[in-house]
Amino acid sequence: MKKIKITLSILIIILLGWVIWASLKNTWSTRNRSAPKSSEPVNKQASMVIKNPHYSHTNEEAVKEWELNAKSALFFKEKNLAVFKDVVVTFYAKDGKSYTLSGDEGELSTDTQNMRVTGNVVGKGYLGEFHTNSLQYDAKNKKITTADQVQFQSKQFGVEGKGMVVDVDKKKLTLLNDIRAQGKKK
Numbered sequence: 001m002k003k004i005k006i007t008l009s010i011l012i013i014i015l016l017g018w019v020i021w022a023s024l025k026n027t028w029s030t031r032n033r034s035a036p037k038s039s040e041p042v043n044k045q046a047s048m049v050i051k052n053p054h055y056s057h058t059n060e061e062a063v064k065e066w067e068l069n070a071k072s073a074l075f076f077k078e079k080n081l082a083v084f085k086d087v088v089v090t091f092y093a094k095d096g097k098s099y100t101l102s103g104d105e106g107e108l109s110t111d112t113q114n115m116r117v118t119g120n121v122v123g124k125g126y127l128g129e130f131h132t133n134s135l136q137y138d139a140k141n142k143k144i145t146t147a148d149q150v151q152f153q154s155k156q157f158g159v160e161g162k163g164m165v166v167d168v169d170k171k172k173l174t175l176l177n178d179i180r181a182q183g184k185k186k
Contacts, residue, residue, distance in 0.1 A: 045076070046074035046075055046076055046083075047075050047076060047077035047078070048073075048074075048075040048077075049072070049073070049074055049075075050072065050073045050075070051071070051072050052069070052070070052071065052072070053068075053069070053070055053072070053073040053084070054067065054068070054069050055067065055068045055069075055073075055082070055108070056068070057113055057139075063092075064092055065091070065092060065139075065142075066089055066090060066091045066092060067089070067090050068084070068087060068088070068089045068090075068106070068108070069087070069088045070084035070085060070086055070087040070088070070106065071084075071085045071086035072084070072085045072086075073085075075110075080109055080110045080111040080112075081107060081108070081109060081110065082107070082108040082110055083105070083106070083107055084105065084106040084107070084108070085104070085105060086102075086104065087102065087103055087104075087105065087106030087117060088100060088101070088102045089101045089102075089106070089115065089117065089137075091137075091144075091168050093168055093169055093171055094169055095171075097125070097126055097171065098125070099123060099124070099125040099166075099168065100123070100124045100125070101117055101121065101122070101123045101124075101135070101144070102117075102120075102121070102122050103117035103118055103119050103120060103121040103122070103134075104118065104119025104120050105117070105118050105119050106118070112139060112140070113139035114136065114137060114138055114139050114140075115136065115137040115139075116134065116135070116136050116137075117134065117135055117137075118133065118134040119133070119134070120133075121133060121134060121135055121146075123135075123144075123166070125171075127154055127171075127173070128152055128153050128154030128155070129152070129153050129154075130150055130151060130152040130153070130164070130173070131150070131151045132146050132148045132149065132150045132151075132164070133146075133148040133149070134146060134148055135148075135164075142167065142168045142169050143165055143166065143167055143168065144164075144165070144166040144168065145163075145164065145165050145166075146163065146164050147162070147163050148162070148163075149161075149162050150162070150163070150164045150175060152173065152175065156183070157181055157182060157183050158181070158182045159175060159179060159180070159181045159182075160175075160179070160180050161175030161176060161177055161178050161179035161180070162175075162176065162177045162178045163175065163176030163177050164176060
């Protein structure tokens with residue numbers, strides 16, 4: 001019986017020693033491990049960094065189609081890409097009416113003039129206001145689209161749905177799926 005107690009005590013001491021050794025080894029290797037080298041900051045990879053940029057686009061007839069303002073911009077010449085923070089884009093329809101989009105971030109393909117706006121996206125026009133998470137602008141077709149949830153509010157009613165298409169020239173907003181409407185109370 002005495003031999004069993006001694007053997008168990010020795011096994012417990014060995015096991016306890018092994019646990020302490022493993023813990024210390026893990027702590028030492030974590031301390032000695034160098035921090036992973038992060039990739040170069042995005043703004044150092046940019047060809048140009050601009051504060052408070054203003055950018056506009058005109059068509060072949062020299063008519064302004066849209067203009068963009070932001071808090072900051074990073075231009076990547078090799079990628080034909082501009083990345084904006086706190087972006088506001090104003091689109092102009094053929095009849096002169098304007099629509100404004102704002103969001104936390106935006107991307108502009110400088111060769112196609114296609115855009116993407118993400119984060120707290122708000123669209124305002126003469127018909128009302130919509131809110132969504134992200135949207136894309138197809139410059140060739142002059143259409144704004146999203147697959148995200150959208151809430152639209154006008155003076156007369158509110159509508160929400162999933163997915164949206166806005167035809168800038170035709171001044172037409174279409175919600176695509178799961179549409180729910182609510183009239184305003186007088």
